[in-house]
Amino acid sequence: MSTSGSMPASGSTPAPGSKSAPDASRRSERSRRAIFDAALALVSENGYARTTVEGIAARAGVGKQTIYRWWPSKAAVLLDAFLDLQDRAVEAMGGDAGSEIPDTGDLAADLKQVLRATVDEMNDPAFELPTRALAAEGITDPDLGARFTEALLEPQLQHYVRRIEAAREAGEVDPGTDPRLAVELLVGPLHHRWIHRTLPLTHAYADALVDHVLRGLAPRG
Amino acid sequence: MSTSGSMPASGSTPAPGSKSAPDASRRSERSRRAIFDAALALVSENGYARTTVEGIAARAGVGKQTIYRWWPSKAAVLLDAFLDLQDRAVEAMGGDAGSEIPDTGDLAADLKQVLRATVDEMNDPAFELPTRALAAEGITDPDLGARFTEALLEPQLQHYVRRIEAAREAGEVDPGTDPRLAVELLVGPLHHRWIHRTLPLTHAYADALVDHVLRGLAPRG
Structure with a gap:
C-alpha cells in the first residue's frame, strides 16, 4: 500500500546505512509510527495548508532529513499516513489490511x-x-x-x-x-x-x- | 431565499435613507450585484479563509460599511451570494428561482x-x-x-x-x-x-x- 518506494514498510526494511538490521528496523518502525501520528494530529488541528514537514518532524521528535529520506513531500507523508490509518482501521475491525x-x-x-x-x-x-x-x-x-x-x-x-x-x-x-x-x-x-x-x-x-x-x-x- | 433580513431583494427594497426610491433601488441592485460577483470571485481565487469583507468591498467598489449595513458577516454575504448564484443558474435553465x-x-x-x-x-x-x-x-x-x-x-x-x-x-x-x-x-x-x-x-x-x-x-x- 506504500505510495513512496523508499518508505520503510512495517519493520521489514532497515533504514539505509544501518549497522544492526533488527535494531535499526525497530527504530525505523518507531520513527515511522511517530511521523504518521504527528502528521495526522497536525493536519487535524491546523488543516492541510498549515501543516509542514518541519512541524511534523518537530512533533515526531525526528530530524527533518529523516522525513525527506523516506518521502519527497508533505503530500507523500500524509498519503502514507492515511493509508496506514485505513489499514489500522480495517485491522481493528478484524480484517486484514488491504483485504x-x-x-x-x-x-x-x-x-x-x-x-x-x-x-x-x-x-x-x-x-x-x-x-x-x-x-x-x-x-x-x-x-x-x-x-x-x-x-x-x-x-x-x-x-x-x-x-x-x-x-x-x-x-x-x-x-x-x-x-x-x-x-x-x-x-x-x-x-x-x-x-x-x-x-x-x-x-x-x-x-x-x-x-x-x-x-x-x-x-x- | 434571503438569509439576512436586511439584504435588499432584487430592486424591491430601497436602501435605508434613500430620497428617491427608484434611483436608490437601482443603485442598491448594482451594488448588490457587484458585491456578490466580488465575493464569488475572491472565494474562487483565494479560498474562503483568505476572503475578507474588506477585500470584497474593495473589489466591488463599495465601502465596507455598505456591506456591513446589509450583512452581519463574511459568511452571511457569501451565503446570499451562493443563493443568488443558484437562483441565476435555475433561471438560466429556464426555471423560476426557488421553483x-x-x-x-x-x-x-x-x-x-x-x-x-x-x-x-x-x-x-x-x-x-x-x-x-x-x-x-x-x-x-x-x-x-x-x-x-x-x-x-x-x-x-x-x-x-x-x-x-x-x-x-x-x-x-x-x-x-x-x-x-x-x-x-x-x-x-x-x-x-x-x-x-x-x-x-x-x-x-x-x-x-x-x-x-x-x-x-x-x-x-
Whole structure:
C-alpha cells in the first residue's frame, strides 16, 4: 500500500546505512509510527495548508532529513499516513489490511457488514478529523485531490466492484448490473451525509441503503 | 431565499435613507450585484479563509460599511451570494428561482431533466470554483457547514423529497418508499463523482442513476 518506494514498510526494511538490521528496523518502525501520528494530529488541528514537514518532524521528535529520506513531500507523508490509518482501521475491525470485502455468498449481509464498519469509521474522531482536513484540501486542489482519489479512494471502490462482479457471476444480481454504478449508489449517499452533515450516519441507515440498492439490482425474471 | 433580513431583494427594497426610491433601488441592485460577483470571485481565487469583507468591498467598489449595513458577516454575504448564484443558474435553465421540480406525471423524465441540469451546473467553472471553495470550508468548519447545509442544500433536497412524495401518491413508486433515502440515492453519487473527481459527470450518467434508482422503487405487485 506504500505510495513512496523508499518508505520503510512495517519493520521489514532497515533504514539505509544501518549497522544492526533488527535494531535499526525497530527504530525505523518507531520513527515511522511517530511521523504518521504527528502528521495526522497536525493536519487535524491546523488543516492541510498549515501543516509542514518541519512541524511534523518537530512533533515526531525526528530530524527533518529523516522525513525527506523516506518521502519527497508533505503530500507523500500524509498519503502514507492515511493509508496506514485505513489499514489500522480495517485491522481493528478484524480484517486484514488491504483485504477484499467478504464473500459469504450473501451479498446483502456482506455489504451491510462493510457499510456498518464504514459508518463506525466515519463517526470516529480519530479517523474523521484528519480525513475531513484531507478531503477539504483535495476539493480545491485538483492535483492533490487526484492523488488521494487514486491512492486512497479507488482501491476501496474496486473492492466493492469485485464483490458485485462476483455476485453477478453467482446470479445474485441482474446480469445487466453496472458494478461501478452500484458501488456509487452504496457509498455516494454515505459520503453525502458525512460531508454535509445532513442526518446521522447509523447502522440502520447503512442497512436501508443496501436493501434499497439491492432491490434495484435484483435479477429480472 | 434571503438569509439576512436586511439584504435588499432584487430592486424591491430601497436602501435605508434613500430620497428617491427608484434611483436608490437601482443603485442598491448594482451594488448588490457587484458585491456578490466580488465575493464569488475572491472565494474562487483565494479560498474562503483568505476572503475578507474588506477585500470584497474593495473589489466591488463599495465601502465596507455598505456591506456591513446589509450583512452581519463574511459568511452571511457569501451565503446570499451562493443563493443568488443558484437562483441565476435555475433561471438560466429556464426555471423560476426557488421553483419545484417539474411534475409532468413522468417521474423518470422529470428527475432526468433536473439531474442533467445539475450535471451541467457542476461542470460550469463559474459555479464549480466558488462551490468547491465553500464545500471545502464547510467540511472542516462544523458551524459554517451546518449553516450552508441548512440554507443551501436542504431546500434543494426538499424539492426532490416533495416530487417523490407526489410520485408515491400517484402510485408511480412503491408505497413503502422512503423519499429522503431515494433523494440521497440520486444526489449522493453525483456529489461523490464531483467532489472526488473519480469519473466524468455526464447526462448519460444522470440518466443511468435515475433508471437504477427508480427500478429499486418500482411498485411491488
